[in-house]
Amino acid sequence: SLVLSNNSLNGHMFPRNFNLTNLRWLQLDGNHFVGENPQSLSKCSSLEGLYLNNNSLSGKIPRWLGNLTRLNHIIMPENHLEGLIPILDISDNNISGRLPSCTFSNCSSLVTLDLSYNRINGSIPEWNIAYIYQGKVLSLLSGLDLSCNKLISHIPPQIGNLTRIETLNLSHNNLTGSIPSTFSNLKHVESLDLSNNKLNGKIPHQLVELKTLAIFSVAYNNLSGEIPEWTAQFATFNESSYEGNTFLC
Structure with missing residues (x-):
């Protein structure tokens, strides 16, 4: 698990080649992240919870979310997502x-x-x-x-x-x-x-x-x-x- 909620983190979340394949829980809510959801998250086949709410993320909702079969918590309100x-x-x-x-x-x-x-x-x-x-x-x-x-x-x-x-x-x-x-x-x-x-x-x-x-x-x-x-x-x-x-x- 990686829990970094309610800090003042900013910029982009992760580089494209960041290895998160064994991550099960990711909480980055309540920060100031910008940009699109990183492609590296698409490789998180074990991911069960994804909390990205209350940031400044933009771009389209990624199609690869549907490939994360273990994902049962997706929380992304209060961003600038579209599509x-x-x-x-x-x-x-x-x-x-x-x-x-x-x-x-x-x-x-x-x-x-x-x-x-x-x-x-x-x-x-x-x-x-x-x-x-x-x-x-x-x-x-x-x-x-x-x-x-x-x-x-x-x-x-x-x-x-x-x-x-x-x-x-x-x-x-x-x-x-x-x-x-x-x-x-x-x-x-x-x-x-x-x-x-x-x-x-x-x-x-x-x-x-x-x-x-x-x-x-x-x-x-x-x-x-x-x-x-x-x-x-x-x-x-x-x-x-x-x-x-x-x-x-």
């Missing part, structure tokens, strides 16, 4: 705890977010989705997968404001409450999976307006009432999309 994070896939890990509402507040370029097969609990935060109308947060998101976690409570209706969504998977959680009628705003959605939860109430009839929907499942919930009219895309779904709901008819 795109088009795909964030941290599925099938041991991530636990709640999803903080501010986690993705600056990810305006995020296209796909996959947090499936973890141990995330608590409710789905709104993630400042209200700012979607200003084009600031998650406005490009086309894929969201939170399946196979331990999420509870209702589905935020604000998810219906993510109008570029093509794939939405919230299955295999413990979500309750009704299916938001705002999902009818997801005009580009092709796959919508809400199965294996504890959702109740009726399936919103407005969902028949989803003309691009090819995969749909609300199986194994506590839904009741009538199945949406078998027109348009809903005429292509068979009983397996609705099974496990005793009071659906």
Whole structure:
């Protein structure tokens, strides 16, 4: 471990050929480092924690961060970093705890977010989705997968404001409450999976307006009432999309 937090260190962090291959924990937060994240960090295959917050780092977020498979703590706020994070896939890990509402507040370029097969609990935060109308947060998101976690409570209706969504998977959680009628705003959605939860109430009839929907499942919930009219895309779904709901008819 190398811990040099909250000093007055400045300049560039490390030379390009600096050997850090056995480093597991690096804390350089609270200093005055400038420049880009050094390429030498890409060789830290054992790195588990990286704390670079509260510096003056600039440049693009390096792609090699995705190659550090043991890295489970990445803290880099309050810098001058830029660039795109088009795909964030941290599925099938041991991530636990709640999803903080501010986690993705600056990810305006995020296209796909996959947090499936973890141990995330608590409710789905709104993630400042209200700012979607200003084009600031998650406005490009086309894929969201939170399946196979331990999420509870209702589905935020604000998810219906993510109008570029093509794939939405919230299955295999413990979500309750009704299916938001705002999902009818997801005009580009092709796959919508809400199965294996504890959702109740009726399936919103407005969902028949989803003309691009090819995969749909609300199986194994506590839904009741009538199945949406078998027109348009809903005429292509068979009983397996609705099974496990005793009071659906």
